[in-house]
Amino acid sequence: MSKHRILIIEDDADIVLILRLKLESEGYEAHHAGNAKQGWEKIITGEFNGVLLDHNLPDRKGVELLEQIAHAYPDLPVIFMTAFSSVPLAVKAMRVGAYDYLTKPFNLDEVQIVLRKAMEMKSLRSEVNQIRQQNRETFNFSKIIGRGGRMSELLEMCRTVAESEASSILITGESGTGKNLIAQAIHYNSRRANWPFMTITCTALPEQLLESELFGHEKGAFTDAKERKRGLFEMGNGGTIFLDEIGDLPMQLQAKLLGVLESRSFRRVGSLQDLAIDARFIAATNQHLQERIREKAFRGDLYYRLNVIQLEVPALRDRREDIPELVRYYQTYFNKNRRHPIDTMCEAAMDALIKYDWPGNVRELRNVIERAMILCKGDELTLVDLPRDVVSHIPGHSCLSGFTLPADGIDLEAVEKDFLRQALERTDGNQTKAAQLLGLSRDKMRYRVKQL
Numbered sequence: 001m002s003k004h005r006i007l008i009i010e011d012d013a014d015i016v017l018i019l020r021l022k023l024e025s026e027g028y029e030a031h032h033a034g035n036a037k038q039g040w041e042k043i044i045t046g047e048f049n050g051v052l053l054d055h056n057l058p059d060r061k062g063v064e065l066l067e068q069i070a071h072a073y074p075d076l077p078v079i080f081m082t083a084f085s086s087v088p089l090a091v092k093a094m095r096v097g098a099y100d101y102l103t104k105p106f107n108l109d110e111v112q113i114v115l116r117k118a119m120e121m122k123s124l125r126s127e128v129n130q131i132r133q134q135n136r137e138t139f140n141f142s143k144i145i146g147r148g149g150r151m152s153e154l155l156e157m158c159r160t161v162a163e164s165e166a167s168s169i170l171i172t173g174e175s176g177t178g179k180n181l182i183a184q185a186i187h188y189n190s191r192r193a194n195w196p197f198m199t200i201t202c203t204a205l206p207e208q209l210l211e212s213e214l215f216g217h218e219k220g221a222f223t224d225a226k227e228r229k230r231g232l233f234e235m236g237n238g239g240t241i242f243l244d245e246i247g248d249l250p251m252q253l254q255a256k257l258l259g260v261l262e263s264r265s266f267r268r269v270g271s272l273q274d275l276a277i278d279a280r281f282i283a284a285t286n287q288h289l290q291e292r293i294r295e296k297a298f299r300g301d302l303y304y305r306l307n308v309i310q311l312e313v314p315a316l317r318d319r320r321e322d323i324p325e326l327v328r329y330y331q332t333y334f335n336k337n338r339r340h341p342i343d344t345m346c347e348a349a350m351d352a353l354i355k356y357d358w359p360g361n362v363r364e365l366r367n368v369i370e371r372a373m374i375l376c377k378g379d380e381l382t383l384v385d386l387p388r389d390v391v392s393h394i395p396g397h398s399c400l401s402g403f404t405l406p407a408d409g410i411d412l413e414a415v416e417k418d419f420l421r422q423a424l425e426r427t428d429g430n431q432t433k434a435a436q437l438l439g440l441s442r443d444k445m446r447y448r449v450k451q452l
């Protein structure tokens with residue numbers, strides 16, 4: 001690991017020497033500038049991890065240079081040093097962007113502690129920025145596949161909603177249609193992107209646990225509450241709270257959630273103090289909430305409160321035009337783990353996928369492609385690589401070849417040879433075209449012709 005480079009901007013040679021020795025003994029690479037002009041020149045030409053900046057420099061006040069550095073290099077931690085224990089000056093330095101301050105005469109251990117914390121903060125900050133960047137890429141709208149009419153309309157709406165201030169959104173659609181994906185894309189493309197995206201599945205927990213997951217609790221609020229716990233509402237403050245399977249939220253919690261949405265505040269279980277919340281709520285369900293309202297299992301008022309904006313994700317069978325693009329997307333995706341890529345799918349197999357009803361929607365399609373890529377022996381996905389359910393709707397699926405086995409059987413090798421010969425005759429010996437007629441890869445065709 002390379003050493004952290006620290007720049008000392010200080011005109012007092014004794015202090016520079018002491019600092020230099022201390023920094024070098026702690027494994028830093030120490031550099032020095034004797035005035036503000038030199039210091040600035042070094043900063044713009046060298047990659048520093050931190051700066052120790054004195055206030056009383058011969059050519060300029062340190063705090064002025066600090067302001068300039070903080071403006072141009074907001075991620076560079078500057079530790080401000082002043083000879084006097086001047087509280088107003090230290091406050092000013094912190095206000096204009098110092099990471100911390102030291103008053104002279106300082107204890108060298110203190111210098112080391114402050115520097116170490118600054119380096120940790122800098123590396124955490126760059127890690128956070130990297131994760132944020134990755135999330136923005138992963139949850140970009142362009143990663144949601146489907147350019148057919150219904151999907152592009154929906155995605156357009158999602159983009160608009162993401163940029164808006166809409167405080168509650170309801171996403172409906174069958175299981176596996178991509179509600180989760182859409183909720184995350186909305187968050188990471190909104191002004192809340194740098195704040196948390198908190199998610200909870202309302203079916204996953206018994207009522208009391210769910211309540212404390214959402215609201216948090218005070219120490220002693222119930223028997224198992226050994227410590228104070230921050231809930232999802234508190235941790236997601238500033239960001240987005242995604243309530244998946246909202247249709248299964250117990251009635252009592254529905255009333256409490258409605259209270260939170262209306263008052264924009266909540267209380268930890270066992271507390272009397274209201275805490276303000278500024279978050280966007282996205283709820284998702286694969287149930288017909290209006291039916292649940294009729295069954296008295298869901299509150300109408302909560303439904304209307306959540307339903308300010310409703311995004312309805314179509315089932316895959318209602319947007320079959322997107323299937324080829326999704327297949328290509330997942331083939332490319334699963335190719336990443338393979339030594340020999342499988343880039344194509346025969347027409348008959350694609351046709352079967354387009355005609356299938358996809359009760360599990362995109363999730364099921366993804367699994368089907370993943371399985372097919374594992375089972376496939378050639379360089380193209382074919383009907384035999386698809387699960388029985390998916391091909392069962394093809395007429396005569398039990399004999400995908402379209403030929404029924406005669407009662408007294410056949411000579412399989414003779415039949416195979418015969419078909420190979422017929423295919424080659426029909427294509428004037430062109431093996432590539434003959435392979436296509438037989439639904440074979442070129443390699444398989446070549447192998448069989450050799451055997452013939």
Ligand SMILES: Nc1ncnc2c1ncn2[C@@H]1O[C@H](COP(=O)(O)OP(=O)(O)OP(=O)(O)O)[C@@H](O)[C@H]1O
Nearest residue numbers: 144145146174175176177178179180181286362363
């Ligand atoms: N349009 C899409 N493009 C690419 N991948 C998608 C798309 N829609 C869904 N997926 C993928 O399908 C899988 C299921 O999606 P997701 O979990 O978002 O569905 P869901 O509607 O929230 O399901 P459930 O109701 O079961 O929670 C995920 O792997 C997701 O990445």
